[in-house]
Amino acid sequence: MSKRSILSWMLFLIIFAGEIALGYYLAFVKGYMHNDALSRVANAFYVLYSRDPHLGAIGFIWNPLPSLMELAILVFYPLFPVLASRGFAGVIMTALFSGLTAVLLYRTGIRYELSRTMSSMLALLYCLNPFIFLFGANGLSDAPYIYFLMYTIIEFSFWIKERKTSSLIFSGFALSLAFWTRYEAVPFGFSLAIAIVLVIVFIHHRSQEDPKLKPLEKYNKIEATWIIVLLPAVFSGLLWIFFNYIIMGNPFYFLNSEYSNVAQSEVLQNDENFVKLFSSPLLSLLFIAKKTLWYSLPLFAVLLIRLFSWRLHKPDLLVLLLLFAAVPGLQFLLLMKASSFGWFRYFMYVFPVVVAWIPYELSKLRHGWRRRAAFSLIIVSMVGTAGLLSYAITQPDIAPDEHNFLTIETNEYARQQREERVIARWIDNHFTTETILTDSSNAFTILVNSSNAKKFLITSDYGFRPALLDPLKYKVDYMLLPWPSRNGPKSTINMTYPDLYHNGSAWATLHHDFDNQWRLYRVHEPKMEEEDAAAAASP
Structure with missing residues (x-):
């Protein structure tokens, strides 16, 4: 193994180990994981361990690639429950991409004939930036997105300098992976399309190989380059719209649901x-x-x-x-x-x-x-x-x-997570086979901290919508609702039954209140109001 390879592996291990250490400190010692990061882990968790496991449970709002990658890590959840309960699968994923980013920058510098010192310093100065380092340990989608974004730019720069078609192919597929990670790849793709025009018109045509390209030749070259670079990302976007249509019934569900x-x-x-x-x-x-x-x-x-x-x-x-x-x-x-x-x-x-x-x-x-x-x-x-x-x-x-x-210790999101872990333990201690309907977009912390997630009927389950509209018919025993004004997405249960959280219903009685942050309602046959009961009893 060459010295350059050894140094690149050392960079990877240094960054990866540092990110894992910080992620462990945040998730275990301090007990906090960013809500968005934990929610992405939960999306992967539902695919494998929910009442109705299926790939569509990964969700159709966020780009699915981060959660798809976390699936491989969550295979070990039965052995290490903390991979889901503390979101540590997300930490491993972001730490991995942070380390890969260091390797990418180092090897790019070497390919551009920078010294090993310059290349390694550039990689370390970027990856050890405290702000960037945080995002390698917090489980969010930024670390993999940045890796794919950098890969796209680096390969594109190789094409500008070396004019190799292989660089365009790598750049195009990296852009498509960036799209499957974050939607910010869409405007970046537009910028890349315009950049291709600039390169072909103002840079490449001045070289000795193409001293004077005719307008039609320039157009053909632009068109061909667009196809190579943009087609994977465009196809990915159309595929995402198609999946939203056939599974959620709305091609733009991710955009307007x-x-x-x-x-x-x-x-x-x-x-x-x-x-x-x-x-x-x-x-x-x-x-x-x-x-x-x-x-x-x-x-x-x-x-x-x-x-x-x-x-x-x-x-x-x-x-x-x-x-x-x-x-x-x-x-x-x-x-x-x-x-x-x-x-x-x-x-x-x-x-x-x-x-x-x-x-x-x-x-x-x-x-x-x-x-x-x-x-x-x-x-x-x-x-x-x-x-x-x-x-x-x-x-x-x-x-x-x-x-x-x-x-x-004081921020409200960390407080909510601590409270919801307690709620998960309380539910585990009091229920085993009962069916509890809840909206997973709000209850994800509770779900991944439960020892038996199959007792919950959640948003991604095929039976959720029918059961939401007719809980008795579909044998729902309890409904778990968040306080309507809490931070985070609106609960579809609260939107369907606006008065249920505060006032209950004729068919739902308050069973337990969790410090007015969550309420558990028992579902039963409707009870007649006292006046109706009296009228029914009179001759």
Whole structure:
């Protein structure tokens, strides 16, 4: 095994082990897992261990690839229940991709003829950035998405420089995997399509191989390149729409259902600050610019390198700017449609976009003091970004979602998880064969912490909808409901029976109240009101 291979494996093991250690500390010592991460693990859990196990139980709102990968880990759930109950399957998945990202950056640097020191420093400076490091241990979908995103950009940069069709093929399939991980791949695909036009028109036609391409030849080349790069992602999108149609009965279920981002964003209409953003393009642009600037030091470093090397006018810079603009462009569109929470992490992808581009950028400089000076500037920008993002995590008004990891003892999401683990134990101690109907979009923490998830009739089960509309007919014994105003998705049970949580029903009697956060109702034959009973008894 060569020294380069040994070093790449060492980088992987260092990052992977560090992420696992942090994930263990957060999930076990502190007892907190990000709700979205735990929910993705739960989606994979339902496929294998729910009352009605089937692949469709993985869900049709979030892109399914993270949960699909967690399926392989959850095979060992009977031996290690904490893989689901504490969401540790998600930690393993994100730690794996964090380590792979380090290897990818290192090997990219080597392929671009950077030194082993430069390549390894670039990989470590990115992966050990405290903000990025957190996302390698928190079980969210960002780590695998960033890996596929970087792979797409790196292979695309190889194509720009080497013009090998194989790089286009790798880039296209990486983009499709990015789509199966997060929807942000869609605007990125549009940016990539425009970038292809720029490369073919302004870069490749100037080479000695194609000194003067005719307009029709350029069009044919653009069309062929689009097919190679974009077809896997376009096919993936159509396949996702098809799956939504044949299984959920709505091709755009992921986009407009009661569990979609659009539906959950309705709560923002009650927030005065967001209402101002939604109604003002200028304020939205300012909001986006402020968020994006936190991640932009490496881009400024690239611009300075181009300025001092007299390459600021080169057309490949437009390619980088297009790829960079995909993320803020999407957020602007969503804000105009009043369907984005504007979380700080939504803007983070501009950072890995530039980092993935850096080896290509440095390869354009000659060996010697110019390249070393440029790399020194890159180091300063990476260290500066680490400092900025470390500070941002400590500020709840800047990065509230990430700040929750610093306030686990007091943040409401961690408190809810602790309470719901207690609820799961209480239900396990009191029920064995009874059927409990609940909405898994809210009850996922309870479900993965139960020792017998099959007693729950949940949203992904084929019998859920009929049982929801007629609990008695389908032999539902209990209904578990969340407090209607709690954080998270709206419960379809609460939407179907708006008064049930607070007032019960003629066919449902309160059996147990869990600190007014959850209530368990016993389902029975309808009881007549006292007046009706008296009238029925009179001659």
